[in-house]
Amino acid sequence: MFRNQYDTDVTTWSPAGRLFQVEYAMEAVKQGSAAIGLRSKTHIVLGCVNKANSELSSHQKKIFKVDDHIGVAIAGLTADGRVLSRYMRNECINYSFTYESPLPVGRLVVQLADKAQVCTQRSWKRPYGVGLLVAGLDESGAHLYYNCPSGNYFEYQAFAIGSRSQAAKTYLERRFENFADSSRDDLVKDALMAIRETLQGETLKSSICTVAVVGVGEPFHILDQETVQQMIDAFDIVGEKEGPAAEPDDAAAGQEVEAEQGAAADQGGSTDEGVAPMDI
Amino acid sequence: MNFMASKQPENSLLGPEADSQRTLYPYVTGTSVVALKYKDGILMAADMGGSYGSTLRYKSVERMKPIGKHSLLGASGEISDFQEILRYLDELILYDNMWDDGNSLGPKEVHNYLTRVMYNRRNKFNPLWNSLVLGGVKNGQKYLGTVSMIGVNFEDNHVATGFGNHLARPILREEWHQNLSFEDGVRLLEKCMRVLLYRDRSAVNKLQIAKITEEGVTISQPYSLKTYWDFSAFANPAQGAVGSW
Numbered sequence: 001m002f003r004n005q006y007d008t009d010v011t012t013w014s015p016a017g018r019l020f021q022v023e024y025a026m027e028a029v030k031q032g033s034a035a036i037g038l039r040s041k042t043h044i045v046l047g048c049v050n051k052a053n054s055e056l057s058s059h060q061k062k063i064f065k066v067d068d069h070i071g072v073a074i075a076g077l078t079a080d081g082r083v084l085s086r087y088m089r090n091e092c093i094n095y096s097f098t099y100e101s102p103l104p105v106g107r108l109v110v111q112l113a114d115k116a117q118v119c120t121q122r123s124w125k126r127p128y129g130v131g132l133l134v135a136g137l138d139e140s141g142a143h144l145y146y147n148c149p150s151g152n153y154f155e156y157q158a159f160a161i162g163s164r165s166q167a168a169k170t171y172l173e174r175r176f177e178n179f180a181d182s183s184r185d186d187l188v189k190d191a192l193m194a195i196r197e198t199l200q201g202e203t204l205k206s207s208i209c210t211v212a213v214v215g216v217g218e219p220f221h222i223l224d225q226e227t228v229q230q231m232i233d234a235f236d237i238v239g240e241k242e243g244p245a246a247e248p249d250d251a252a253a254g255q256e257v258e259a260e261q262g263a264a265a266d267q268g269g270s271t272d273e274g275v276a277p278m279d280i
Numbered sequence: 281m282n283f284m285a286s287k288q289p290e291n292s293l294l295g296p297e298a299d300s301q302r303t304l305y306p307y308v309t310g311t312s313v314v315a316l317k318y319k320d321g322i323l324m325a326a327d328m329g330g331s332y333g334s335t336l337r338y339k340s341v342e343r344m345k346p347i348g349k350h351s352l353l354g355a356s357g358e359i360s361d362f363q364e365i366l367r368y369l370d371e372l373i374l375y376d377n378m379w380d381d382g383n384s385l386g387p388k389e390v391h392n393y394l395t396r397v398m399y400n401r402r403n404k405f406n407p408l409w410n411s412l413v414l415g416g417v418k419n420g421q422k423y424l425g426t427v428s429m430i431g432v433n434f435e436d437n438h439v440a441t442g443f444g445n446h447l448a449r450p451i452l453r454e455e456w457h458q459n460l461s462f463e464d465g466v467r468l469l470e471k472c473m474r475v476l477l478y479r480d481r482s483a484v485n486k487l488q489i490a491k492i493t494e495e496g497v498t499i500s501q502p503y504s505l506k507t508y509w510d511f512s513a514f515a516n517p518a519q520g521a522v523g524s525w
Contacts, residue, residue, distance in 0.1 A: 097396075099393055100392040101386075106379075107383065140382055
């Protein structure tokens, strides 16, 4: 994507019918570190790569519990993600209080999408720079949705977002047909394998990833480090070590906020120039 | 120049002048509602009387209405407030349907929504002067609850409002059991309604029985209960106290 004269405002259309600011916001999602989600009929697993900026700092929280039956994993501007998580928690708790019943995921996701859409149609706002994988359980079963900055949302059997998510997606595409009937533990194993794909050679250990599960009879919770490490060891995932761990891509450190301010000019042309990503 | 009478909005902070918009006492009222859980769902009974003080003024008031696909609402108390509640619920169900997403509000959700409404109105000193009974079935789960005008709410296997609390519930406590058949349920309700007819001055002998099951709601046509007035004690009621009131 290259700078052009139609990309200054979110309220300016390009002659080709594109809103470049919204597409740039979606670029921010691609720069964030990976997050993946997959579901069976009864469980959904969310996983993400958690890279701290330096050895001195702790890593950023990218998976949030929204309610007992809903959780979200984010990629992109984590600050925007935090704000949206707070909104989601608020909506859930208000619904629970009024109706004594959990908010159906499908409705929360639509509300979130409508909220994102507003930011694509106001001259004084900017789109949220975060993609959300929303995992939730309701009467109609287990659901996994992807909400993007454009205000679109899609339901998935499995999905991955963020940097090097394509590797995870390839893995998931090969395996997704089996997910519906997977057991909970197999699902977590597949999640860890998918996370490993995004690490490209680096050793998978529980200190650099986070896994969360929600399912029938199992409220949303983040698995603790020990459990995750045990699962990694048990499934013998650590497997290949091709010499020194691959240098983390400078893009992976892109939880930094400055993606918005004119870094757009430096983006490689990863998007096909003809098709606007939100038209998928 | 403005010749229109000043109209206070409902939630005015103006104090006394706003009183004309608050419910202070009920005018046209319905009497008891009785309901119980049975094998296939909920049975509810209410007579069709709308009293104006001590006058039995209106005799075809439907005090039970279906709500959405899964619920049935019966009300006693101020009829106009019941109609207001039906408007609230109509809007609620409408918005629920507009999502068009396969989810729907069940009886538990409607009951809790009503509890919130009743309690909030009570806190503003502008109550909806009703006692409500909300019953329904969703996904095989039976639900029966009640809310009062001050927001007291609970669920039970059998509930009643107004005089029903005093006259019907003792009967239900004795004779209700799990998995009543439809016929037994109706018989039990009729027994309660008959006692209420004899003893509650605001009861009228024209009632409806409503049933809600997984399939849906059926409200019977109005009918009357048989009564017996030839007890010897009634033949000469002043016998024991001639000349007294």
